[in-house]
Amino acid sequence: MAKYYGKKVLQEFLNPKNIGEIPDADIIITEENPVCTADSPPSPCLLRLYLKREGNIIKDAKFKVQGCVAAIAFLSKLTEKLKGKTIDEILKLERDFLLEELESGIPENKLSCPILNVDTLKKALLSQKIS
Template sequence: MTYSNEVMDHFMNPRNVGEIEDASGVGTVGNAKCGDIMKVYLKIEDGVVKDAKFKTFGCGAAIATSSMATELVKEKTIQDALSITNKTVMEALHGLPAVKVHCSCLAEEALHAALWDYAQKNDIVIEGLNPPKEDVHDDDHDLYESHVK
């Protein structure tokens, strides 16, 4: 299994590790199959993500995708933050091995879960935002959709 230089850099030198005490939104997601757990903290002011931090228990790819996702979301509007997908994270990292794609899905879902928490705390609706998943897999989108309906 080969990792890009970007993945290795974000694993060896992760950005934004930690927590935000007065976070506007906090999202925690996990993957029962691999045991990875991601927690993302967002500080949102005037509709813009001013800060993002994470705590991840997982493999190197999980740490790298958490690091990259928090970098990508900073200074984005809520709607732009919502548009950050697992594909966005993987492209920014110059790819992931197929068996590690679920890590980028976790990063996307953790960001979205933190946005969901923010929306709930502020009694607002963020257009296009779905409730967070309890367990994230890269191959269960159809199962998830049928469960939510």
């Protein structure tokens, strides 16, 4: 893993997509990491992910976050990837699928952050799944 932020991570951080709220969101996921380390501010890291669903397809995704460079870059990329996917497709995603897209440009001390994986997203979607 990287020791410093990679170029793709910094590009996503400096030009994040899908920041904001969806007022009539079908799914709202909230995550908090109260134990951000001293070398990993801000503490606590707070996330709210808004999803708009049409049937079993995610039509829109936005986020609000108080977090570090890695969290903002990850959520920007994640919201782009969720749009147009079915819930079943999202549930099949590997835990760290975005790390490859970000060219593993997230420092090792950031990888334990719960916001940087899709486990919470999958749990929320399982409770919302439409057959």
